[in-house]
């Protein structure tokens with residue numbers, strides 16, 4: 001074999017090997033760009049909760065389940081003809097119980113916010129973009145048709161316009177009893193119990209509707225996770241009977257039990273607290 005031919009063969013091999021190395025390197029680099037390390041995780045703490053609210057039929061079905069239960073309780077009370085002189089009534093929370101704020105939460109995701117923002121909430125409330133939760137209007141109309149009064153007890157604070165905003169929202173959604181005699185918005189406290197007791201003195205309250213244990217009793221207003229769960233367990237027979245609970249994965253006093261406050265600021269420390277909360281039970285830890 002001529003020396004020149006051998007040299008050409010060797011040179012071709014070297015070029016081929018370089019190309020192979022380059023090709024492998026390119027594939028590896030492009031794979032790295034596409035596959036994020038698992039440790040980076042989701043970019044926004046709210047993503048799963050809000051995606052569930054926005055897409056899961058199961059989330060909406062839980063509202064129907066709650067209102068169906070409430071209706072059954074009211075029907076039974078209507079049939080009972082009790083000796084109680086007080087008229088029948090229902091007490092309900094508003095936000096995340098009768099009113100759906102998915103639009104607000106979607107807005108937060110769009111601006112990459114991962115914690116509740118009170119300023120944005122107040123602006124959003126003023127724009128009156130709220131909708132009714134699935135089955136809410138039908139249940140309220142059933143109550144109206146059967147002379148069962150509904151009292152709305154909520155805590156919100158948008159300044160001097162707080163009551164006006166709430167009343168306008170309820171009227172726009174055609175909710176019955178949208179008047180100052182039935183709509184109570186607490187601005188200075190989240191303690192609903194005083195007002196609820198006053199209503200119960202005059203009415204035979206069949207069910208309380210809420211998305212937060214605090215909507216049923218102030219005794220649940222504790223920050224320790226275990227204590228909160230223990231108090232709930234003591235009352236377990238009330239859930240689905242006197243207490244009708246609706247799902248809320250984005251806000252409420254369960255948030256307060258994690259951070260010590262209901263509206264924690266978006267900080268690295270709070271994101272770490274959330275991670276720890278999510279790892280309370282964790283395989284391998």
Ligand SMILES: [Mg+2]
Pocket residue numbers: 093094095096097210211212
């Ligand atoms: Mg609520």
